[in-house]
Amino acid sequence: MTLNLKLNGQTHQVEAEPGTPLLWVIRDELKLTGTKFGCGVASCGACTVHLDGEPVRSCQTFIEDVEDAEVTTIEVVDQNSVGAAVQAAWAELDVVQCGYCQSGQIMSAIGLLTENSKPTLEEIDDYMSGNACRCATYQRIRAAIVLASEKLEA
Amino acid sequence: MTLNTSRRGFLKGAAAASAVLLVGARPDGALAGGASQGAKLNPFVKINADGMVTAIVKHFEKGQGPATGLTTLIAEELGVSMEDIAYEFAPSDPGTYNNLLFGPVQGTGGSTALANSYMQYRQAGAAAREMLIQAAAKEWGVKASTLDIVDGQVTDGTNQAPLAQFVAAASQLSAPENPRLKEPSEFRLIGNAKVQRKDTPPKINGTAKYAMDLHLDNQMVAVILRSPRKGALVTGFNDADATGIKGYIRSAVLPNKAGVAVYAEHTWAAFQAREALSVEWDNSNAEMRSSDQIREQLIAAVNADPTYELTETSAAKAQLSMDGAATVLEETFYFPLLAHAPMEPLTCTIEAAAEGGVILHDGCQFPTVPHGALSQILGLPMDKVQINTMFAGGSFGRRATPVADYQVEAALAFALTDRSRPVKLVWSREDDITGGFYRPAVAHRVRVGLNADGDIMGWDHRIAAQSIMKGTPFEAMAVHNGVDHSSVEGVTQSPYVIPQQHIGLTDVAPATTVLWWRSVGHTHTAYVMESMMDAAAKAAGRDPVEFRLSYLTGDGADQKRMADVLKLAAEKGNWGAAPEGRDQGIAVHKSFNSYVAEVVEISRDEDDYVKVEKVTCAVDCGVAVNPDVIKAQMEGGIGYGIGHVMRDEITLTEGVVDQSNFPDYEPMRIGDIGAIDVHIVASNEAPTGVGEPGTPPSAPALANAIAVSGPRVTALPMINNGVDFV
Numbered sequence: 001m002t003l004n005l006k007l008n009g010q011t012h013q014v015e016a017e018p019g020t021p022l023l024w025v026i027r028d029e030l031k032l033t034g035t036k037f038g039c040g041v042a043s044c045g046a047c048t049v050h051l052d053g054e055p056v057r058s059c060q061t062f063i064e065d066v067e068d069a070e071v072t073t074i075e076v077v078d079q080n081s082v083g084a085a086v087q088a089a090w091a092e093l094d095v096v097q098c099g100y101c102q103s104g105q106i107m108s109a110i111g112l113l114t115e116n117s118k119p120t121l122e123e124i125d126d127y128m129s130g131n132a133c134r135c136a137t138y139q140r141i142r143a144a145i146v147l148a149s150e151k152l153e154a
Numbered sequence: 155m156t157l158n159t160s161r162r163g164f165l166k167g168a169a170a171a172s173a174v175l176l177v178g179a180r181p182d183g184a185l186a187g188g189a190s191q192g193a194k195l196n197p198f199v200k201i202n203a204d205g206m207v208t209a210i211v212k213h214f215e216k217g218q219g220p221a222t223g224l225t226t227l228i229a230e231e232l233g234v235s236m237e238d239i240a241y242e243f244a245p246s247d248p249g250t251y252n253n254l255l256f257g258p259v260q261g262t263g264g265s266t267a268l269a270n271s272y273m274q275y276r277q278a279g280a281a282a283r284e285m286l287i288q289a290a291a292k293e294w295g296v297k298a299s300t301l302d303i304v305d306g307q308v309t310d311g312t313n314q315a316p317l318a319q320f321v322a323a324a325s326q327l328s329a330p331e332n333p334r335l336k337e338p339s340e341f342r343l344i345g346n347a348k349v350q351r352k353d354t355p356p357k358i359n360g361t362a363k364y365a366m367d368l369h370l371d372n373q374m375v376a377v378i379l380r381s382p383r384k385g386a387l388v389t390g391f392n393d394a395d396a397t398g399i400k401g402y403i404r405s406a407v408l409p410n411k412a413g414v415a416v417y418a419e420h421t422w423a424a425f426q427a428r429e430a431l432s433v434e435w436d437n438s439n440a441e442m443r444s445s446d447q448i449r450e451q452l453i454a455a456v457n458a459d460p461t462y463e464l465t466e467t468s469a470a471k472a473q474l475s476m477d478g479a480a481t482v483l484e485e486t487f488y489f490p491l492l493a494h495a496p497m498e499p500l501t502c503t504i505e506a507a508a509e510g511g512v513i514l515h516d517g518c519q520f521p522t523v524p525h526g527a528l529s530q531i532l533g534l535p536m537d538k539v540q541i542n543t544m545f546a547g548g549s550f551g552r553r554a555t556p557v558a559d560y561q562v563e564a565a566l567a568f569a570l571t572d573r574s575r576p577v578k579l580v581w582s583r584e585d586d587i588t589g590g591f592y593r594p595a596v597a598h599r600v601r602v603g604l605n606a607d608g609d610i611m612g613w614d615h616r617i618a619a620q621s622i623m624k625g626t627p628f629e630a631m632a633v634h635n636g637v638d639h640s641s642v643e644g645v646t647q648s649p650y651v652i653p654q655q656h657i658g659l660t661d662v663a664p665a666t667t668v669l670w671w672r673s674v675g676h677t678h679t680a681y682v683m684e685s686m687m688d689a690a691a692k693a694a695g696r697d698p699v700e701f702r703l704s705y706l707t708g709d710g711a712d713q714k715r716m717a718d719v720l721k722l723a724a725e726k727g728n729w730g731a732a733p734e735g736r737d738q739g740i741a742v743h744k745s746f747n748s749y750v751a752e753v754v755e756i757s758r759d760e761d762d763y764v765k766v767e768k769v770t771c772a773v774d775c776g777v778a779v780n781p782d783v784i785k786a787q788m789e790g791g792i793g794y795g796i797g798h799v800m801r802d803e804i805t806l807t808e809g810v811v812d813q814s815n816f817p818d819y820e821p822m823r824i825g826d827i828g829a830i831d832v833h834i835v836a837s838n839e840a841p842t843g844v845g846e847p848g849t850p851p852s853a854p855a856l857a858n859a860i861a862v863s864g865p866r867v868t869a870l871p872m873i874n875n876g877v878d879f880v
Contacts, residue, residue, distance in 0.1 A: 017400055024422035033367035034360015036547070037421070038497055039583040043816035046497060074360035090358045094350050094782060097217030097790055099357030100364060100497040100547025125825035132821040134497045134548050135217050136793020137786070139830050 003063065007032075007071040016063045023047045023058040026073060034074035034103045038132070045131030048104035049073050055111035057130075074103040082110050082152065089148035097135035105131050109145050118149055198278035199228055201286075205306065205318030207234050209275075212244040212251035212260065213267040214519050215353060216496070216546040216553070217790070218845040219783035220267040222352045224275050226779055230343040231279030231336060233303030234317075241352055246521035246541035257631075261520035263554050263670070265746035265843020268779055272841050273335075280333035282324075289323035290315065338777075338838060347781040353545070364545045365517045366501045366580070373503065373576040374403060376567040377424040377585075379431055380413040383440035383809040384590060384666055387411040388433060395430035402427040406570045408563070415567040421580055441665060445595065445805040448665045449488060452597035455618030456486065460658025462637045464646055472656035475612035476603025481693045483602045485686065488869040489678045490803035492593035493819060494671055498547020499586050500560040504528070504568040505576035511538035512568070516561060517546025519553035523627075524561035531565040550672040550794065555591055556626035587819050588811040592804050593671035594620040596641070598682045608694025610705070612654035615645055615682075620668050621661050640670065644679030644850065649716040649744050650687075650705040666806065672794055673846040676745040680850030681799075681857065681870075684741035688858040689866060698740055698858070699724045716744055719751040719772040719835060726833050727753030727770030736767060739858030741851035746843030748775040749835075752792065754855040764860060765880040766796060767828040771848065776839035784844045785832040791848025792830055797822025799853040799870050800879055826879065 005012045005025065016025050026035050026049070035058060038046030042057035049058045050072040077083030086109050089095075096102050105128070112119055112127040119127065124145050133141070200208040209228040213220035225241045232239075244251040248260040254270040256263075283303050290308040291298040300310050307314040343349055356362035381388075388411045396402050396416070401423030405416045414433055418424035459469070476482055502516035502524075514528055521541045528539045546553055564579035571577060581589065596619040603611040619641040623632040632639050639646075642659055671677060691701035699720060706717040720742040723729075732738045735757055742751035755768040771788045778784050801820045805812045813819045857867050860877055869875045 020422055024420065028420040028422065031369050037366060039816050041815050041817065078359065087358050091354055094354050094786065096351065096354055096357040097786060098497060098546065098548040099217065099353065099362055102357055103360050106358060128824045132816065132823065134495060134821060135790045136797065136822055137790065138793060138824040138827060139789055141824060
């Protein structure tokens with residue numbers, strides 16, 4: 001089927017069968033590869049994108065369910081203040097190691113700070129628990145979210 | 155500056171420039187320089203006519219930091235800032251880019267990237283510097299000794315000019331044989347904690363390209379339907395239910411009958427088509443054992459006489475020395491199979507190149523192995539196989555196998571086509587968790603006798619394991635007199651001076667494919683050594699730090715460095731002064747020539763659920779080239795070690811792996827671990843490993859903290875052996 005996908009401020013006409021995960025449309029058809037494939041079962045968070053501003057796992061979000069929604073991916077998150085602050089904090093603290101999960105970590109962190117601009121450490125751990133990092137960069141992720149929160153407050 | 159920008163800059167510059175200074179090693183090892191146009195050199199340093207410097211990084215980047223580390227070495231000696239140097243990954247060319255600690259093999263592993271490159275990359279940077287200075291001295295009519303390069307400018311202290319001005323002249327000079335290297339007092343970048351990772355910018359905005367992100371024109375995606383049992387062979391398949399899936403192309407039995415390759419236009423179609431395929435297997439040579447049987451076999455082996463004796467002290471002598479012991483401790487340990495589960499599932503792409511050759515695009519850990527494999531499978535001479543190394547989304551050892559497993563699959567799948575379309579092999583997470591190549595299951599049995607003063611009288615240590623190295627091309631290097639060093643490392647060559655110690659090893663028959671896993675043998679040997687040291691200290695009524703230090707006395711550098719990190723971790727971790735309601739455990743271990751001690755502090759909630767609140771780490775890895783990368787590697791190594799002993803194991807039921815994805819092979823989550831505080835010992839010793847050494851002491855330090863007011867955990871994972879986590 002052909003459908004319209006609103007992604008990163010543009011409408012794309014995409015060709016995909018019902019039941020196709022949004023992840024594969026973004027990666028294989030639109031060739032935006034910042035959104036990663038990690039598990040395919042919404043257990044690792046590497047594929048996190050925003051659907052109308054809320055983080056979702058794109059590997060378990062089906063293409064027919066997003067036609068009326070606005071999808072945002074890692075490639076354009078610097079365009080809003082929260083995204084820019086999160087990326088700046090990630091850069092300052094050199095959070096990344098292999099980096100493969102970090103798009104998803106950043107998308108979730110933006111989701112957290114958008115709804116709660118001053119999260120406690122417990123709130124950070126709770127909100128970020130769905131994003132796995134096999135390099136275990138967790139303490140820097142935590143610190144970078146705190147730093148981004150401070151940047152946004154300043 | 156991002157990698158992409160730099161690369162564009164280089165390509166543009168290279169095309170436009172008539173001269174590019176190249177400095178690198180000739181195959182005979184001598185440094186050599188020359189103009190790039192037509193120059194048959196494979197350099198470590200490139201300088202464009204516009205002055206852009208590029209470091210050629212011979213080690214792949216899986217997060218452990220060589221893209222930053224090797225670039226730092228060049229920048230330091232050359233005299234440019236980290237902002238003015240780009241990097242790119244080396245092609246497959248073991249004559250030039252071999253790991254100096256591995257022999258004529260290009261590869262990353264064993265925490266050797268900086269250790270083997272430290273002098274080589276500094277010399278390459280220093281040679282480039284001297285050539286540029288020589289060219290400038292000639293042009294300015296001054297003595298070379300009056301010139302320096304600072305922040306990318308040639309200067310005599312008053313006047314300065316950019317490197318670009320001298321590249322053409324410098325490229326005509328021959329490289330100095332023994333360029334002067336900077337003294338540690340002159341270092342601006344080596345040891346500078348403010349130097350940041352070179353690979354951060356593209357990894358936080360989605361532009362970093364991993365092998366999974368490659369999309370070549372007209373490519374096919376191939377996934378493999380493998381047997382759930384090792385050794386089973388395909389006898390037939392039916393794809394009738396797959397033919398209706400849009401994007402499905404066809405399926406074909408791999409020539410080795412190990413599986414069926416499913417080709418599709420895109421990844422999702424390939425996954426779906428594979429689901430729809432039915433395959434018949436011949437299980438007559440398949441592995442049908444269960445992990446319970448493997449475990450029984452390992453435990454039986456450590457309770458029998460070992461096959462290999464590793465010490466002059468015999469088991470009988472060690473036993474005899476315990477006669478009259480006030481206390482004899484005996485523990486049997488069991489370690490399950492573990493998967494590596496790097497965040498990026500395995501993948502690589504093969505495409506046809508000019509003149510009948512191919513290019514392998516891969517997050518390639520050990521280029522020499524797939525290079526040879528592709529050459530054989532595709533019937534091509536070695537020089538017709540190129541490797542493009544891309545970012546790797548983690549590895550922990552998995553991307554380097556002695557048989558190039560996934561690259562071979564890709565080559566077989568490519569060979570079954572007319573080679574006109576690139577073939578991208580993709581593994582799913584299920585493929586990864588069930589696909590073999592695990593940390594071997596291992597058992598240890600240890601008896602320690604203590605006298606009335608609480609001193610060790612004898613130590614009888616038996617290990618049983620499936621060998622990683624036997625039957626592989628690495629056997630000659632890693633197996634001596636039948637002993638696979640990777641089964642025993644960490645018990646053998648421990649800096650502890652233990653009286654009357656017997657060490658024996660028994661190999662058990664292969665049950666599945668096994669592989670090095672972050673820190674290899676040390677994953678289990680550190681756990682056993684440090685659990686037993688702790689148990690012995692406790693039985694002796696002595697402080698665990700004081701007890702360990704009493705076996706690290708004398709003047710040996712090995713003992714002193716180990717003792718120093720132990721003392722530093724104890725001091726920084728407030729050893730013995732845990733806050734109310736917390737328990738501490740400590741462990742220290744030497745691996746990959748680095749010394750690491752860790753203090754783990756835990757709390758227990760009202761239901762006795764454990765939480766890892768804090769880890770304090772001290773590391774001595776020689777010269778700390780990139781201190782912040784070292785800290786990150788310790789943090790990550792600790793998380794990797796602790797995460798797995800908490801919850802993870804791979805089990806087999808009649809040969810079939812029971813786990814399939816992250817829900818049942820649960821990765822450590824952010825809430826599982828609190829703050830990690832890393833302290834680096836200042837040192838002028840040669841740099842040693844950091845990618846792996848943080849892992850070994852982490853699990854026993856946790857186990858020792860748990861043992862303060864809970865059980866001594868001797869079988870893993872902990873959740874199946876009496877410990878619950880918050």
